[in-house]
Amino acid sequence: MAKAASLACLVLAAAGLGTQAWGLSAAAGKIDITPSAERRGVYLAGFGAKGRRPSGVHDPLYAHLLVLKDGPRVVALASLDLLGFYRNDVEDLRRLSGFNGPDHHLFVAATHNHSGPDTLGFWGPWPGASGVNKRWQRRTRDRVAAALRDLEAHLREVRLTGWHGRLDPQGLCRDNRDPVILDSDLAALEFSDRNGRSVATIVNWSCHAEVLGRDNLLITADFPGFLCGKVERERGGTCLFFNGAIGGLLTPERVLGRDGFAEASRIGTAVAGAALRGLAGASLRQEHPALDFHSRLVPVPIENSRYLLALPALTFGHRLFDSAGRPLAGWQAYWLALRQVLGVLSPEARPWIETEVSVLDMGPARLLGIPGEAFPELVIGGYDGRYRSGHPLVKPENADPPDLAAAPRPPYLKDFIRRPLPMVVGLANDEIGYLVPKYDFKIRDNRLMLPRLPGDHYEETNSIGPAATGIIVHTAEGLLGDHP
Numbered sequence: 001m002a003k004a005a006s007l008a009c010l011v012l013a014a015a016g017l018g019t020q021a022w023g024l025s026a027a028a029g030k031i032d033i034t035p036s037a038e039r040r041g042v043y044l045a046g047f048g049a050k051g052r053r054p055s056g057v058h059d060p061l062y063a064h065l066l067v068l069k070d071g072p073r074v075v076a077l078a079s080l081d082l083l084g085f086y087r088n089d090v091e092d093l094r095r096l097s098g099f100n101g102p103d104h105h106l107f108v109a110a111t112h113n114h115s116g117p118d119t120l121g122f123w124g125p126w127p128g129a130s131g132v133n134k135r136w137q138r139r140t141r142d143r144v145a146a147a148l149r150d151l152e153a154h155l156r157e158v159r160l161t162g163w164h165g166r167l168d169p170q171g172l173c174r175d176n177r178d179p180v181i182l183d184s185d186l187a188a189l190e191f192s193d194r195n196g197r198s199v200a201t202i203v204n205w206s207c208h209a210e211v212l213g214r215d216n217l218l219i220t221a222d223f224p225g226f227l228c229g230k231v232e233r234e235r236g237g238t239c240l241f242f243n244g245a246i247g248g249l250l251t252p253e254r255v256l257g258r259d260g261f262a263e264a265s266r267i268g269t270a271v272a273g274a275a276l277r278g279l280a281g282a283s284l285r286q287e288h289p290a291l292d293f294h295s296r297l298v299p300v301p302i303e304n305s306r307y308l309l310a311l312p313a314l315t316f317g318h319r320l321f322d323s324a325g326r327p328l329a330g331w332q333a334y335w336l337a338l339r340q341v342l343g344v345l346s347p348e349a350r351p352w353i354e355t356e357v358s359v360l361d362m363g364p365a366r367l368l369g370i371p372g373e374a375f376p377e378l379v380i381g382g383y384d385g386r387y388r389s390g391h392p393l394v395k396p397e398n399a400d401p402p403d404l405a406a407a408p409r410p411p412y413l414k415d416f417i418r419r420p421l422p423m424v425v426g427l428a429n430d431e432i433g434y435l436v437p438k439y440d441f442k443i444r445d446n447r448l449m450l451p452r453l454p455g456d457h458y459e460e461t462n463s464i465g466p467a468a469t470g471i472i473v474h475t476a477e478g479l480l481g482d483h484p
């Protein structure tokens with residue numbers, strides 16, 4: 001049985017808060033983005049290139065949307081029931097919606113759903129072929145942009161209630177790669193209007209949305225769909241689920257023999273129930289929560305040889321740059337991939353992409369947006385076993401155990417957030433794959449990234465490369481430090 005314990009419950013003095021010139025206003029809603037399963041050219045994302053064509057729809061996929069306004073500053077949040085959303089799509093969505101600076105910002109994250117359409121170009125009919133249905137993707141982007149603009153015209157004044165606690169992951173989520181470190185933080189943030197009606201609830205928890213496995217052919221939003229369904233039924237308003245640091249790899253703990261949908265429902269319902277109980281007892285309330293958004297662009301090199309071989313497919317999600325930051329033309333992706341195939345691409349000639357680290361403040365809550373799947377240990381540490389949740393820190397049978405003596409020392413990313421309600425959001429404003437701690441990034445052959453070493457080293461093969469982790473962690477620390 002999952003247990004939730006309140007960690008942060010403090011009353012913020014009303015004095016001083018009322019002196020702010022602006023009140024926060026909000027509007028929220030969701031749009032159905034389910035592709036028609038019968039439509040040609042829809043392939044399900046995740047679990048290797050198996051050419052999974054959906055056979056039907058179990059439950060709809062949504063874009064859950066929230067627009068917040070504080071004085072001249074407007075920030076939109078979008079949670080998409082998708083596996084990932086590339087930087088180019090984020091930029092397009094910002095441009096189309098008008099949430100494109102200097103006072104309008106968009107924070108968008110995918111739930112990492114493994115039973116939705118391929119949005120990244122990895123899961124087509126055969127390995128190397130994209131499974132993206134471009135028409136559906138364009139239409140979805142246009143509809144989300146229009147919905148965001150519409151929400152901005154329907155803002156009403158809100159106040160905020162927040163809760164941050166722990167949810168015991170036993171029976172809900174497990175870590176299948178050593179060291180076993182589970183981020184058990186659960187955070188919830190509710191915006192309600194002057195009449196006490198809920199406008200939106202944000203829930204932040206960490207686990208891969210892959211309760212339904214590779215054999216499932218029905219489109220579903222997986223456990224986040226059940227989670228948001230319960231929150232919306234019980235509280236009203238719109239629920240936005242944001243996944244956390246899920247690399248390393250945090251995967252649902254299924255009860256053997258049970259139907260996948262029953263399991264997705266069980267896990268989503270348990271997380272939602274804990275978040276709602278936390279909110280019901282929360283004393284963290286603000287009448288005039290301040291709103292702020294900062295982001296920083298980060299260049300990272302593409303070191304993974306598999307990504308280099310697939311460069312032409314990858315470039316629809318990112319623009320390429322050379323190591324000096326000069327943009328590369330589209331045809332150069334083919335040239336670079338060919339040189340990689342021939343084994344003559346030198347490390348200096350590898351291309352770079354630009355990604356983004358972001359910080360979003362909503363009163364006592366601070367969201368740190370990481371553009372991929374960070375290992376939880378980068379966020380919370382736990383190399384001493386404090387977050388192993390009853391499992392051995394390192395499996396005795398592990399043929400290639402991590403060298404914990406070489407693991408990074410504190411402070412870790414969450415230590416830099418310094419807010420009563422810290423949230424780390426993965427797959428935020430981009431998806432660049434796993435962010436593996438450098439000490440544990442192990443591959444035998446850097447050119448092929450294969451074969452995997454014995455033990456659990458799947459994540460390296462789905463990472464942009466070992467350098468990206470340090471660059472992104474360093475940038476996040478700098479961004480948090482510059483905006484204390």
Ligand SMILES: [Zn+2]
Pocket residue numbers: 112208373
């Ligand atoms: Zn993943």
